Amino acid sequence: MNTKVVQVGLGLMVLIGVVGAVTLFLPKTVSFRGTLYDPALPAPEFELTQGNGSSFRLSEKQGDVVLLFFGYTSCPDVCPTTLSEMKRVMAELGADAENVQVVFVTVDPERDTPEKLKDYVSIFNPAFIGLSGSMEDLEKVWSDYGVYREEEELPNSAAGYLVNHTARVYLIDRDGNLHLSYSYGTPTDDFVHDLKILFK
Amino acid sequence: MSQVRLYVVFIVLAFALAACGASGSGELGVNDVWARPGLADGNSAVFFVIDNPGAEDTLLSASSDVAGAVELHKTIMEDGTMKMVQQMNVPVPTGETVFKPGDLHVMLIGLHDDLNPGDGFTVTLNFETAGKKTLKVVVQEP
Numbered sequence: 587m588n589t590k591v592v593q594v595g596l597g598l599m600v601l602i603g604v605v606g607a608v609t610l611f612l613p614k615t616v617s618f619r620g621t622l623y624d625p626a627l628p629a630p631e632f633e634l635t636q637g638n639g640s641s642f643r644l645s646e647k648q649g650d651v652v653l654l655f656f657g658y659t660s661c662p663d664v665c666p667t668t669l670s671e672m673k674r675v676m677a678e679l680g681a682d683a684e685n686v687q688v689v690f691v692t693v694d695p696e697r698d699t700p701e702k703l704k705d706y707v708s709i710f711n712p713a714f715i716g717l718s719g720s721m722e723d724l725e726k727v728w729s730d731y732g733v734y735r736e737e738e739e740l741p742n743s744a745a746g747y748l749v750n751h752t753a754r755v756y757l758i759d760r761d762g763n764l765h766l767s768y769s770y771g772t773p774t775d776d777f778v779h780d781l782k783i784l785f786k
Numbered sequence: 787m788s789q790v791r792l793y794v795v796f797i798v799l800a801f802a803l804a805a806c807g808a809s810g811s812g813e814l815g816v817n818d819v820w821a822r823p824g825l826a827d828g829n830s831a832v833f834f835v836i837d838n839p840g841a842e843d844t845l846l847s848a849s850s851d852v853a854g855a856v857e858l859h860k861t862i863m864e865d866g867t868m869k870m871v872q873q874m875n876v877p878v879p880t881g882e883t884v885f886k887p888g889d890l891h892v893m894l895i896g897l898h899d900d901l902n903p904g905d906g907f908t909v910t911l912n913f914e915t916a917g918k919k920t921l922k923v924v925v926q927e928p
Contacts, residue, residue: 659825659828660828660829661829662822662824662829662830662831662859662870662891662893662894662895663831663859663861663870663887663888663891663893664861664868664888666822666823666831666928667887667888667928670927670928673927702825705825706825706828709823709824709825710927734866734867736867738869740872742872742874743855743857743872743895744854744855744857744895744896745829745855745857745893745895748869748870750864750867750868750869750870751867751868752866752867752868753867753868754866769866770863770868770888771888
């Protein structure tokens with residue numbers, strides 16, 4: 587009886603030891619809170635115009651993490667909410683924020699000039715970049731990133747028309763890969779959590 | 787004995803009156819009023835909480851002199867796309883009706899001047915029953 591108890595006890599100890607060793611030596615799985623692109627894909631390149639009139643190429647930012655969002659300056663709700671959240675993310679990142687670039691690409695080039703976009707994003711953070719371009723160039727960017735946008739006339743509104751659009755934030759990692767994306771309303775903590783993993 | 791009965795009737799009446807006051811005859815109030823920053827010629831939005839202790843009311847319109855037009859709108863998510871729907875009016879049932887980011891908001895269209903954090907202005911809400919309520923709005927980041 588006593589021998590059996592000792593045998594069972596030893597067996598359990600060996601089992602715990604094996605499980606512990608396997609757990610210790612297995613590669614740690616990273617769990618992001620954003621939606622993961624698996625495998626990460628090279629982020630589609632684009633060249634658009636920024637506030638000072640110069641060109642901006644996405645590949646220029648390789649080495650930094652880019653948080654990319656599509657919206658428009660007449661948008662009174664979703665776009666400013668997202669940009670405010672990006673501002674909070676940058677504040678919470680501390681020194682790591684130097685390696686993060688927030689880029690806001692218009693879905694309303696008729697009304698959003700590069701200068702207007704620059705003034706608009708500067709309300710939130712002067713380091714944010716606002717981009718516009720020709721309809722042809724922008725249509726390619728929207729398509730490459732799977733952004734749906736549609737102008738909707740509002741006959742009874744002084745707004746004239748509004749632009750319905752998808753409201754995801756895309757994270758492009760330091761190697762220039764489309765790595766994660768986030769739906770509207772994702773808590774800022776989730777962005778900070780994922781960015782800290784990427785900066786480890 | 788008859789004096790005791792009188793006291794009982796008085797106490798019952800007092801409770802009944804207090805209950806009426808709590809449930810039906812309070813005044814509609816609007817709290818936590820704020821607006822987003824915005825640029826001249828651009829748009830902004832005003833958010834608040836309506837506390838309606840009385841019967842259902844309806845918000846008919848809003849006005850302010852800081853923008854060319856003031857409208858009622860609601861942001862909705864449809865198949866992953868965010869869109870705004872203009873509201874001709876907004877029902878205000880008994881209890882709280884919350885105007886918040888990503889939902890109901892008073893849209894300021896064509897701002898006359900920049901709205902910067904810390905700025906203040908007024909907006910007037912026009913209710914069907916409660917009438918006009920003029921509110922002090924503080925500009926702040928969400």
